Amino acid sequence: MDWFPRPARVADVELVGPSEELDAEALxxxxxxxxxxxxxxxxxxxxxxxxxAKPTTRLLASRGIVFKTNxxxxxxxxxxxxxxVERARELGARARVWHPSKRWALMxxxxxxxxxxxxxxLRTLRTIELLADxxxxxTAMLDLGLEVQxxxxxxxxxxxxxxxxEDGREDLHYLDDELYARLEPRQLAFAAAARxxxxxxxxxxxxxxxxxxxxxxxxxxxxxxxxxxxxVGEALGYPLAETFEPRRAALVxxxxxxxxxxxxxxxxxxxSERVCLLADVHANLPALEAVVAAAxxxxxxxxxxxxxxxxxxxHPAECxxxxxxxxxxxxxxxxxxxxxxxxxDVGMNRLARTCAEWTRxxxxxxxxxxxxxxxxxxxxxxWMAVHGAPRDPKRFFAYVYDLTYEDNLDHMEREGVAVxxxxxxxxxxxxxxxxxxxxKLTAPRxxxxxxxxxxxxxxxxxxxxxxxxxxxxxxxxxxxxSRVSFERAAYDLARTLADIRREGLxxxxxxxxxxxx
Numbered sequence: 001m002d003w004f005p006r007p008a009r010v011a012d013v014e015l016v017g018p019s020e021e022l023d024a025e026a027l028x029x030x031x032x033x034x035x036x037x038x039x040x041x042x043x044x045x046x047x048x049x050x051x052x053a054k055p056t057t058r059l060l061a062s063r064g065i066v067f068k069t070n071x072x073x074x075x076x077x078x079x080x081x082x083x084x085v086e087r088a089r090e091l092g093a094r095a096r097v098w099h100p101s102k103r104w105a106l107m108x109x110x111x112x113x114x115x116x117x118x119x120x121x122l123r124t125l126r127t128i129e130l131l132a133d134x135x136x137x138x139t140a141m142l143d144l145g146l147e148v149q150x151x152x153x154x155x156x157x158x159x160x161x162x163x164x165x166e167d168g169r170e171d172l173h174y175l176d177d178e179l180y181a182r183l184e185p186r187q188l189a190f191a192a193a194a195r196x197x198x199x200x201x202x203x204x205x206x207x208x209x210x211x212x213x214x215x216x217x218x219x220x221x222x223x224x225x226x227x228x229x230x231x232v233g234e235a236l237g238y239p240l241a242e243t244f245e246p247r248r249a250a251l252v253x254x255x256x257x258x259x260x261x262x263x264x265x266x267x268x269x270x271x272s273e274r275v276c277l278l279a280d281v282h283a284n285l286p287a288l289e290a291v292v293a294a295a296x297x298x299x300x301x302x303x304x305x306x307x308x309x310x311x312x313x314x315h316p317a318e319c320x321x322x323x324x325x326x327x328x329x330x331x332x333x334x335x336x337x338x339x340x341x342x343x344x345d346v347g348m349n350r351l352a353r354t355c356a357e358w359t360r361x362x363x364x365x366x367x368x369x370x371x372x373x374x375x376x377x378x379x380x381x382x383w384m385a386v387h388g389a390p391r392d393p394k395r396f397f398a399y400v401y402d403l404t405y406e407d408n409l410d411h412m413e414r415e416g417v418a419v420x421x422x423x424x425x426x427x428x429x430x431x432x433x434x435x436x437x438x439x440k441l442t443a444p445r446x447x448x449x450x451x452x453x454x455x456x457x458x459x460x461x462x463x464x465x466x467x468x469x470x471x472x473x474x475x476x477x478x479x480x481x482s483r484v485s486f487e488r489a490a491y492d493l494a495r496t497l498a499d500i501r502r503e504g505l506x507x508x509x510x511x512x513x514x515x516x517x
Contacts, residue, residue, distance in 0.1 A: 004038045004060040005069070005109045006031055012108040013116075014078075016085050019103050027105055027118060036062035066121050068177065074112040081106050081113035088115070088177060094152045097144065097174035099166070117177055122164035124175065131202060137163070138195060139213045140172050140502075145183050145191075146221035155180035158191035170498035185227050188218075189234030192255075196240060196247050204250035211254020218255075219364030220317040232256060268380050269329075269479060274299045277459040277475040277484070279306035279387070279423025281323070282335070283313030283359065284463025284513075287472040288322055290491035291462050298476050298487065306423040306459070307333025307387030307396060309371065311352060312509060313463050314499035316359045320367040332374035333387040333423065334396045339363070340371035347397050351506055358505060382418040382451050390420045390456075399424055400456055405431040406438055409454045418451040421459070421477075427467045428460035428475070428486050443467070449482040457484060470516035 007013050010028045030036065039059035056072040075081035085104045092098050101120040106113050125137045141163045145156045156162070162176040192214055196207065218228055232255050240248055269275050276295035281288050295303070303326045310316040312335075323330060335356065338344050344356050363371075376395040378385045391411035392398035400408055400422060409431065412420055430441040433453035441447070449455060460473025467473070471488040478484075493513060500509050511517075 002038070003040055004058045004067070005071075005107070005114065007107055007109075014106040016082065016104045016106060017089060021101070022103055022118065024105075027116075030062040030065055030118075031060065031067060031107075033062050036060055061121060064121050065118050067116060067118050069107065069114045069116045070177075071114070074109065074114050076112055078106060078108075078113050081115055085115045088179070091154060091179040095148050095154050095156075095174070095179055097148060097156065099164075099173040115177070119175070120166070122166050122173060122175070124162075124164045125160035131199060131206070134160075134199075135206070135210050135213070137165075137172070138192075139210070139217055142188060142191060142214060143217040143221065144172055144174070145188070146217060146223065149183040150221055153182060155183035155187065158183075158187055160195075170502045172502065185223075185230040186234040189231045190238055192231075192251060193235045193238035193240065193248060196244050196251065202247070204246055207247045207250040208254040208257075211251040212257045213254075215255045215257060216317050216321060216364075219366055220362050222364060228255070269302050269304075272480045273302050275302045275304050275328075275477040275479065276300040277304050277306065277421055277457070277477055278462050279459055280308045280333070280426050280461035280464055281305075281310075281313075281319050282308055282461070282463035283310045283316040283319050284472075284491075284496050285313075285315035285318045285322065286492040286495050287463045287489075288319055290489040291472050291474045292322070292326070294487065294489040295474060295476060298485075300476050303328035304385060304421060304477070305330040306385055306421060307331045307374070308335045308423065309333070310339050310359050310363075311335030312355045312505075314496065314503045314505060316362050317364065317367050319463075320363070320370055324370050329378050329385065330374050331378060331385050331387050332371075332376050332396055336371045336374055337396060340368055340374075351508060354506055355509075358503070379417075382416070383421070384417050384419070385421045387422060388424045389422065390415070390417065396424070400429075400431065400458065401425065402440065405440065405456060408456060409433065409438060412454040412456075417454065419449050419455050419457065421457050423458060423461065425458060425466070426461035426464050427458065428473050429456075429458045431456040444486050446486070447484045449484060451482075459486065464512070465516040466512075468516050470514060 007028055010025050013024045013027045015022060015024050015027060039061060042059055043057050044055040056070050058069050058071060060067040089104055099119050099122060103118050105116040107116045125141060128134045128137055138160060141158060141160065145158050148154055148156055156174055157176050162174060164173050164175050232252055235252055278291055305323055305328060309319050309323050334347055338348055339356050339359050344353050348356060384390060387396040389398035389400045389408050391408050428444060430444050430447055432439060432455040459475035462472045462474060465473050469488060470493060471490050473488055475484050475486045496513060497510055
């Protein structure tokens, strides 16, 4: 008898629900194909290899399709088996975590009926080669579990063998046929702690860093402090060999690490400092990380952030956390204001509002508090910083552009401000007073600030450039020489695009980032 049960004839297979690709005859041919491969080695496993822990599970691969059934779920009648399948399909429609190709069927075996699923062959998370990529995938797995619990009250079995990727894509899919009543905090703890013995070569610092990433995911999905304490307690109680205790302690320390909190930041910069000027990060973490690294390579020791940490991009919580860690001086942008206050109908177009609504669902209390703590402007002697325009009372709604820059320079002269750093337009620009008159300097490379002449300086956008150059834009202000240099940093654009697709954000964002428009 075959290890994987096979139907005797086409009439023994019944497809449940519509399918444009498969019918009963196609299923029968695949199930009975001579080159179909049984996967007994992927059942009952407990280590790093992929598979199912249930010994009654049966897996069969046939021409790019993987079939799955469970001998423990045999029903004496077709009606009972169909009811089980319909219930599973109803839960799956709510959770929306299965691959689009997944289909359900019934298969008659002897006097009973078995539920059967067919799905395109995917790569489980256990097959990812690099540890850094596995850690990132595990975080995504936990985040997806939290998201499903929050959205529809269902639980996933958080084992890397139950999650998979399709070659060439970053979308995460759930492989298990079962969905559960809810996701308990102890399941999150066990899913995290159980990874430690699977990676015996990973150092304590790695586990601390991953613990922090998991902690951010908990915050992003609205896990309360009390529930977080339960997760920590359960992680401490998970059975591990003594040799793994230092790594467990590092993981727990990461989970307990301080998250972004309300900070006033610095009040001024030293006269000899080099300051990185950055604006309009828009939740693009790879771009932000590239700019921070490049600025430090250029000698920057402080950061002046000119607003819009969030909006549009797929990494809002991570970017808030990174900017909070930088300290420096941070200014409120219009997207920061809208997302912190919930005022999404003021000054936001359809695309911005759609992304803002998504972003609010991805931020925890600490991130929202940090955004809400940002000041609309900063004044330090003869220079100031805003997000939008200095003459705008709100400071973050109005733009500096061809029709308004002279009014803004007039405003600065009246207020005794020599230099105003700003963002909002996503284009590196300087508006200033030259001996020949007022002028707009496009695509500047270097500028020496002259306190006798009012000057508006825009370093461009980190995460959403709109000047035709997709690289992240920033500037470095050398306070000792009053020189500003305008810089670009290449970043992992493919990662940002993949994360936008994975999160289901509007497709318009893809071409905008690719074109720098």
